[in-house]
Amino acid sequence: xxxxxxxxxxxxxxxxxxxxxxxxxxxxxxxxxxxxxxxxxxxxxxxxxxxxxxxxxxxxxxxxxxxxxxxxxxxxxxxxxxxxxxxxxxxxxxxxxxxxxxxxxxxxxxxxxxxxxxxxxxxxxxxxxxxxxxxxxxxxxxxxxxxxxxxxxxxxxxxxxxxxxxxxxxxxxxxxxxxxxxxxxxxxxxxxxxxxxxxxxxxxxxxxxxxxxxxxxxxxxxx
Numbered sequence: 001x002x003x004x005x006x007x008x009x010x011x012x013x014x015x016x017x018x019x020x021x022x023x024x025x026x027x028x029x030x031x032x033x034x035x036x037x038x039x040x041x042x043x044x045x046x047x048x049x050x051x052x053x054x055x056x057x058x059x060x061x062x063x064x065x066x067x068x069x070x071x072x073x074x075x076x077x078x079x080x081x082x083x084x085x086x087x088x089x090x091x092x093x094x095x096x097x098x099x100x101x102x103x104x105x106x107x108x109x110x111x112x113x114x115x116x117x118x119x120x121x122x123x124x125x126x127x128x129x130x131x132x133x134x135x136x137x138x139x140x141x142x143x144x145x146x147x148x149x150x151x152x153x154x155x156x157x158x159x160x161x162x163x164x165x166x167x168x169x170x171x172x173x174x175x176x177x178x179x180x181x182x183x184x185x186x187x188x189x190x191x192x193x194x195x196x197x198x199x200x201x202x203x204x205x206x207x208x209x210x211x212x213x214x215x216x217x218x219x220x221x222x223x
Contacts, residue, residue, distance in 0.1 A: 017220050136182050137183065191205060
């Protein structure tokens with residue numbers, strides 16, 4: 001018997017990335033709710049803000065040890081070509097910095113370490129995050145371009161050609177989801193690195209967070 005929606009939801013939430021995307025959805029829905037209710041319903045806005053902060057801190061706890069993912073990626077599959085090995089080093093190194101210093105950001109925000117460290121840890125973490133996203137986007141762009149070139153060379157009249165075409169299209173959709181998530185998260189990271197009216201606006205952050213979360217839902221949802 002094939003898995004139904006409830007089966008797939010259970011599998012999705014059993015993954016660390018799955019629960020992270022669910023709580024990320026809570027975090028940025030509550031951010032938008034806080035912005036919308038702030039002037040007219042301050043009590044409701046305060047509750048939404050508490051939900052946003054709690055969700056953000058919970059996500060940091062879920063990500064404990066996540067920096068090892070980038071390390072293992074470099075150790076096990078650094079890339080098939082010199083170009084991809086170089087891009088992979090920068091992408092995964094940026095991600096490792098992000099997740100490693102995010103641990104210190106978390107414990108400083110909950111009061112285990114000096115709260116004054118939070119701003120510095122946030123900047124370092126966001127900087128590493130941004131570097132990682134830029135190189136991951138470049139890698140996905142190269143692979144999407146390569147897939148399009150390969151698709152043009154396929155014999156679309158054969159069963160094997162049609163199957164390969166479907167595989168390439170599926171890979172392209174997943175990579176486009178990854179790019180959209182990385183661009184959205186890059187905007188959020190830039191709000192930490194270089195605060196500005198556009199990136200730091202609640203609507204920009206809220207929409208960016210939801211785009212990233214929902215792209216993650218799509219990529220992690222069981223087939």
